[in-house]
Amino acid sequence: MRAEALTHTGLIRPDNEDAFLVDVEKGVLAVADGMGGHQAGEVASFLALKALSERLKEGVANDPLAELQAAVRFANEIVYRSACLRPELSGMGTTLTVAWVVGSQAFLAHVGDSRAYLFRDGHLEALTCDHSYVGELVRSGGLSAEEARFHPQRNILTRALGTEADVIVDTRVVGLKTGDLLLLCTDGLLEVVKDEEIAEILTLNRELQKAVQSLVTLALERGGPDNITVVLGAYE
Ligand code: MN
Numbered sequence: 001m002r003a004e005a006l007t008h009t010g011l012i013r014p015d016n017e018d019a020f021l022v023d024v025e026k027g028v029l030a031v032a033d034g035m036g037g038h039q040a041g042e043v044a045s046f047l048a049l050k051a052l053s054e055r056l057k058e059g060v061a062n063d064p065l066a067e068l069q070a071a072v073r074f075a076n077e078i079v080y081r082s083a084c085l086r087p088e089l090s091g092m093g094t095t096l097t098v099a100w101v102v103g104s105q106a107f108l109a110h111v112g113d114s115r116a117y118l119f120r121d122g123h124l125e126a127l128t129c130d131h132s133y134v135g136e137l138v139r140s141g142g143l144s145a146e147e148a149r150f151h152p153q154r155n156i157l158t159r160a161l162g163t164e165a166d167v168i169v170d171t172r173v174v175g176l177k178t179g180d181l182l183l184l185c186t187d188g189l190l191e192v193v194k195d196e197e198i199a200e201i202l203t204l205n206r207e208l209q210k211a212v213q214s215l216v217t218l219a220l221e222r223g224g225p226d227n228i229t230v231v232l233g234a235y236e
Helices: 040-056 064-085 133-139 145-150 195-204 208-221
Strands: 002-008 018-023 028-035 096-102 105-111 115-120 123-126 170-175 181-185 228-234
Touching: 002 018, 002 208, 018 040, 018 228, 028 040, 028 181, 028 228, 040 064, 040 096, 064 096, 064 105, 064 170, 096 115, 096 181, 105 115, 115 195, 123 195, 133 145, 181 195, 195 208, 208 228
Parallel strands: none
Antiparallel strands: 002 228, 018 028, 028 096, 096 105, 105 170, 115 123, 115 181, 181 228
């Protein structure tokens, strides 16, 4: 696997509370979008990825999905405990979306409203469901995907990592084919760039670095209202 990643503060926010993890050797790709006042969001996303990386560094034993799920729950515990110990971090949390490529399969774990996509044969498919108020409205048919992008309550999460003692983790396994791309990104990209535009950029930019740069640049051209993080992995 090859991978490229880029994160940008954007043009409005004072700090970057997003973080990413790319470990090509271990096949781990992840993004996290932290939240909480006074830099607590930065701490949450950092701690979550550090904990995840520590748990996955031994490599896979026998059951990647169970091990990944345990690693995400461990990350939850680390963020939650840190928030309980330090009053200035109280209430912090983060999204966490992970793809762990083992053999010819991608094992996915997900909490929050960042996303993972599979780009195959020119077609972009979302692999995760947003754990957000508007995401649930879209799934129940009460709101279109386009309306959700501009909804005033689009930032309300229904599930986050580190805000409670334990967390329910969505998991999924995807069989990979040569040439597949795995895209992980935070809502700072999705708020201003449509899926069709992402697909077009991935089609036009065969080099990973250029594709990642183009996605971030487009989000900035659209005002960069939030931190933007993009991780792109190619299975070969
Ligand atoms: Mn965000």
